[in-house]
Amino acid sequence: MKRRDFVKAAAAGLAAGAAGRGAEAFALERRSQAIRFGYAAITWNGNDRQAIEDVSALGFPGIQLRANVLAEFGDKPEALKELLRAHDLKMVALSSGGVSVTTRAEEEFVKHERHAAFVRAVGGMYLQLTDQLPPGRPATAADRRILGERMTEIGKRSAELGVGVGYHNHMNSLGERPSDVDDILAAANPRYVRLELDVAHYTQGGGDPVKAIDRYHDRLLFLHLKDVETVPPAPGTDPARSYRFVELGRGRVDLPGVFAALKRVGFKGWAVVELDAVPDKARTPKESGQISKSYLEKQGFRIEEEMRQLLR
Secondary structure: OOHHHHHHHHHHHHHOOOOOOOHHHHHHHOOOOOEEEEEEHHHHOOOHHHHHHHHHHHOOOEEEEEHHHHHHHOOOHHHHHHHHHHOOOEEEEEEEEEEOOOOOHHHHHHHHHHHHHHHHHHOOOEEEEEEOOOOOOOOOHHHHHHHHHHHHHHHHHHHOOOOEEEEEOOOOOOOOOHHHHHHHHHHOOOOOOEEEEEHHHHHHOOOOHHHHHHHHHHHEEEEEEOEEEEOOOOOOOOHHHOEEEEOOOOOOOOHHHHHHHHHHHOOOEEEEEOOOOOOOOOOOHHHHHHHHHHHHHHOOOOHHHHHHHHHO
């Protein structure tokens, strides 16, 4: 199947209103390659056109964009769809931003539903949700319950559009520690909210991503892949907060264990390489991406072969 025909077929599947992970997602997962790798545009700090150019040049078949892309393409999703098509890229997900537990619920629902509609219009697959800590006070168990309930409603509305919703665990959020993630997912309906496991955030939060995969293997939507290293703490700072996210293979995340666990549980889907910023400012985002790509290839994954499969 040619790339353009593939995108048309994906759009048709979305238009049919497939729920959950989406009909197109399951079609992808039935192919021979178990894991498909994408790359996140966040590293380019808002220069999404350059990110699209570089991610395509690196050979990744998918890309994750952020909600800031709506500033240029919000009223013309077809233009973004064509831009991605021209670069042979699938929009894996849109980072929709944090779900607040303190603002009016309907405001949150409308915002994220709008983003889900944009994902559908572009021919994308997933909506990523994070959260926002309540301002001026410690987080509580009730906050995590409210978050789960609000994400469930967002997930229902997104499912009607054929867009799957994933919760992204994150440092400095309601879902920082493994127990926090457990509580949030327990409060959310698994039919509408799945886990987008970030293996580096989970590690830094005190967890073992291998155990998370084993526990939530039937609820994994997709993954974020990056590494994390410990850095010397600045005077007067908490050593537990002294860390830096780095390219794959350059930190302390048990990435071989992660890939072994994904194989063991039979995961078939997308894993998006993501870095908030290039850790070494002497490198470009593209050079940083090449480091992670080379690591994946050394683990036996064929990024270019994925691209060829999608172009068939």
